[in-house]
Amino acid sequence: MERYYQEDMECASRETMLALQNEKLLKQVRHVWDNVPYYRKKMEEKGVTPDDIKSVDDLHKLPFLSKSDLRDAYPYGLLGTDLKECVRIQSTSGTTGKRVVAFYTQEDIDLWEDCCARAITAAGGTNEDVCQISYGYGLFTGGPGLNGGSHKVGCLTIPTSSGNTDRQIMFINDLSATILCCTPSYAAYLGERMKELGLGPDDIPLKAGIFGAEAWSEEMRQDIQNTLGIKAYDIYGLTELSGPGVSFECSAQKGMHINEDHFYPEVIDPDTGEVLPEGSEGELVFTSLDKKAFPLLRYRTRDICVLSREKCSCGRTLIKMKKPKGRSDDMLIIRGVNVFPSQIETVLLNHGYAANYQIIVGRVNNTDTLDVRVEMTPEMFTDNLGEIEKRQKDLVDGLKSMLGLKAKVTLVAPKSITRSEGKAVRVIDNRKI
Amino acid sequence: MAIKQISVFLENKPGTLNAMAEVLADAKIDLRALSVAETKDFGIVRMIVSDVYETATVLKDAGYICSMTPVVAVPIPDEVGGLSKVLKALNKAGVNVEYMYASLGGRSAGSAYMIFRVEENEKAENALRAGGFKLATQDSITEM
Numbered sequence: 001m002e003r004y005y006q007e008d009m010e011c012a013s014r015e016t017m018l019a020l021q022n023e024k025l026l027k028q029v030r031h032v033w034d035n036v037p038y039y040r041k042k043m044e045e046k047g048v049t050p051d052d053i054k055s056v057d058d059l060h061k062l063p064f065l066s067k068s069d070l071r072d073a074y075p076y077g078l079l080g081t082d083l084k085e086c087v088r089i090q091s092t093s094g095t096t097g098k099r100v101v102a103f104y105t106q107e108d109i110d111l112w113e114d115c116c117a118r119a120i121t122a123a124g125g126t127n128e129d130v131c132q133i134s135y136g137y138g139l140f141t142g143g144p145g146l147n148g149g150s151h152k153v154g155c156l157t158i159p160t161s162s163g164n165t166d167r168q169i170m171f172i173n174d175l176s177a178t179i180l181c182c183t184p185s186y187a188a189y190l191g192e193r194m195k196e197l198g199l200g201p202d203d204i205p206l207k208a209g210i211f212g213a214e215a216w217s218e219e220m221r222q223d224i225q226n227t228l229g230i231k232a233y234d235i236y237g238l239t240e241l242s243g244p245g246v247s248f249e250c251s252a253q254k255g256m257h258i259n260e261d262h263f264y265p266e267v268i269d270p271d272t273g274e275v276l277p278e279g280s281e282g283e284l285v286f287t288s289l290d291k292k293a294f295p296l297l298r299y300r301t302r303d304i305c306v307l308s309r310e311k312c313s314c315g316r317t318l319i320k321m322k323k324p325k326g327r328s329d330d331m332l333i334i335r336g337v338n339v340f341p342s343q344i345e346t347v348l349l350n351h352g353y354a355a356n357y358q359i360i361v362g363r364v365n366n367t368d369t370l371d372v373r374v375e376m377t378p379e380m381f382t383d384n385l386g387e388i389e390k391r392q393k394d395l396v397d398g399l400k401s402m403l404g405l406k407a408k409v410t411l412v413a414p415k416s417i418t419r420s421e422g423k424a425v426r427v428i429d430n431r432k433i
Numbered sequence: 434m435a436i437k438q439i440s441v442f443l444e445n446k447p448g449t450l451n452a453m454a455e456v457l458a459d460a461k462i463d464l465r466a467l468s469v470a471e472t473k474d475f476g477i478v479r480m481i482v483s484d485v486y487e488t489a490t491v492l493k494d495a496g497y498i499c500s501m502t503p504v505v506a507v508p509i510p511d512e513v514g515g516l517s518k519v520l521k522a523l524n525k526a527g528v529n530v531e532y533m534y535a536s537l538g539g540r541s542a543g544s545a546y547m548i549f550r551v552e553e554n555e556k557a558e559n560a561l562r563a564g565g566f567k568l569a570t571q572d573s574i575t576e577m
Contacts (some may be wrong), residue, residue: 376442376475376498377498378498378500381440381442381498381499381500382440382500383438383440383477383479383500383502383550384531385470385472385477388475388477389472410474411442411474411475412444412474412475413442413443413444413449413496413497413498414442414496414497414498415496416444
């Protein structure tokens with residue numbers, strides 16, 4: 001039987017949800033207008049006032065916020081409350097440029113943790129579960145968010161944070177952890193290590209995993225599920241909006257339900273900014289309906305995905321988003337072709353390799369080069385050089401048909417690609433453009 | 434009487450072969466024969482060793498990917514035309530050799546070995562016996 005953490009919201013009728021969203025939006029726009037001069041100026045430039053916004057249908061009138069706004073407004077420019085009402089900050093992993101700092105009131109943290117609790121409950125978690133949080137704790141939202149959610153559900157929480165793999169495995173086994181929360185690449189790594197230690201899926205007490213914070217493919221999900229003997233659920237979020245739990249997967253494991261009572265989604269054409277009809281692929285944009293300290297309106301996520309209101313077998317009525325194809329900032333343009341790392345991962349797993357790879361993009365004589373470094377696995381190794389080269393060529397052909405590009409495939413020694421305990425460094429772009 | 438060869442995956446870059454050899458030396462493993470097949474990026478080291486299982490264990494513990502492959506080892510007369518005689522016997526029986534390499538014959542001089550990787554070990558072994566060759570066994574390799 002499907003369990004819900006907040007059934008009235010998760011299974012609300014469309015009318016109830018819409019009425020709630022409209023009511024919250026009006027209040028939020030007024031709150032931002034009154035308290036965030038940075039955004040008020042943007043609205044004034046567009047000639048919009050809070051009176052023009054009467055329902056979510058008017059959202060398109062509001063200006064967008066993008067990552068560059070967050071950098072320009074660093075650190076306090078988008079703050080919506082007095083600092084004395086804020087109790088915490090979290091910050092993005094800062095792979096590019098200046099860090100983004102997000103502020104939270106206690107209420108903001110509560111609603112964030114509720115979102116994570118919904119995700120844990122959807123993955124089958126109850127107060128009888130032992131939930132190990134192997135996301136990093138600290139400025140990164142992964143650890144604190146799921147930690148709070150786990151407390152709300154009443155799970156026994158093991159705050160291992162990331163790293164020290166053998167200790168992680170010791171806790172999973174000695175304390176019979178049933179739910180694991182971490183990045184998918186770390187889950188895969190834990191699985192590999194357990195296999196080395198002779199632990200099969202039936203020896204591992206885990207039953208479910210909640211994995212997010214980086215793009216992963218359906219094939220990688222199957223791989224993790226088989227190695228650890230669990231159901232692997234996707235979770236999605238951004239520090240700018242709160243952290244993990246903006247959307248989460250249910251028992252159907254087919255797309256993630258957006259907590260739309262807190263985060264209102266739109267899909268836009270990334271080039272024109274026009275709102276696209278439901279079912280179209282485009283850039284995901286969120287409006288935070290409740291958050292007071294960091295109330296972002298129409299924040300462009302750079303994530304490319306599709307929304308759907310199709311009825312879900314789990315009973316939730318929350319709108320679903322497909323797994324993002326990748327961040328539009330992760331997207332590589334190689335010889336004019338759009339390439340997402342997740343596409344390369346899919347091909348690797350389909351050809352029998354593991355998800356341990358690195359993509360290196362370079363430029364020689366004004367032409368882009370694409371090198372994919374893949375670790376050799378015991379399953380793919382044979383004493384026959386010709387056979388290995390044949391498999392290598394099959395992989396090149398597979399990549400060619402998926403991407404429309406010729407890639408060079410290099411087979412490298414096991415464990416030679418750095419394992420991430422936070423986010424994987426999948427792409428090295430050496431082009432100087 | 435096929436014997437077991439250890440095959441190891443190595444990246445083709447300076448120092449990898451030496452690093453592997455050190456692992457074997459530390460475990461006091463004697464090499465009886467060795468060959469390397471390489472591409473620009475990687476290579477496969479194939480070797481006949483004094484202790485197959487110990488070798489596989491220490492290599493795996495050190496993080497190498499390796500496998501065991503049955504091969505045929507034949508002592509060949511240390512004289513002109515020695516190899517040709519062996520190949521003739523295999524050829525007559527229609528045995529296709531995937532690859533082969535030589536061992537100079539351990540600590541007892543004068544007995545060189547050829548190691549053959551073939552598709553059908555039994556067919557090759559019968560052909561060689563019929564040609565009057567004595568085959569090496571795992572035990573004889575260990576004692577070399």
